[in-house]
Structures are given as structure tokens and as C-alpha cells.
Amino acid sequence: MSWRTFVVAVFVLCAGWPAAAQVADEAAVPRMPVADLKKAVDAGQVLVVDVRDSRSFADGHLPGAVNVSLDDLPLKLAALKGAKKPIVAYCA
Numbered sequence: 001m002s003w004r005t006f007v008v009a010v011f012v013l014c015a016g017w018p019a020a021a022q023v024a025d026e027a028a029v030p031r032m033p034v035a036d037l038k039k040a041v042d043a044g045q046v047l048v049v050d051v052r053d054s055r056s057f058a059d060g061h062l063p064g065a066v067n068v069s070l071d072d073l074p075l076k077l078a079a080l081k082g083a084k085k086p087i088v089a090y091c092a
Contacts, residue, residue: 037088047083049073052091062090 032040040046041064048065050057057067068076070091080087 032088040086040088044085046086046088047080049080049087049089050091051089065090 037046037048041048041062048062050061050065050067051070051073052061052067053069054067057065061067068080073089
């Protein structure tokens with residue numbers, strides 16, 4: 001997967017913000033344009049998390065992304081927050 005083929009909206013999970021599954025109003029979930037995400041990744045300002053299953057991740061993922069399946073996200077969110085930078089989760 002490349003930045004060119006990445007067209008899915010992303011949501012940002014920061015310390016204290018609820019996971020997208022817990023948000024009643026999808027419009028309340030912050031969005032980030034792909035160009036801004038690429039700049040933030042290149043600058044090391046965000047942690048990109050691919051929430052698909054491991055097979056889908058192996059088939060292709062954004063450069064620098066880590067794989068934490070959506071099912072495992074609640075269990076690993078505390079560890080991810082330890083990165084002390086915004087977490088940008090995506091699926092494609």
C-alpha cells in the first residue's frame with residue numbers, strides 16, 4: 001500500500017480521547033487529510049496504527065505503520081499511548 005492508494009479517512013486517538021468505537025457521533029471523530037498525515041509521519045510526529053488483521057497488514061500497509069488489530073486495540077491502547085504522540089489509526 002502506498003500513500004497514493006490511501007484514500008480512507010483516518011481518525012486520531014490521543015490520550016484521553018475515546019476510541020472510535022465508543023464515539024456516538026462519527027462526525028465528532030477528528031479527521032486528518034492524507035497530505036497532512038504523510039507530513040506528520042515523515043516528521044515523526046504521529047504513531048500510525050493499522051487496525052486490520054495481520055494478514056491484511058502483511059498484504060500491504062502504510063510505510064511506518066504498526067499493526068494492532070481492531071479487536072486487540074483496547075488491550076494495547078495503553079502501550080500505544082506510551083509513544084507520547086498522537087495515534088492515527090486507519091483501515092483500508
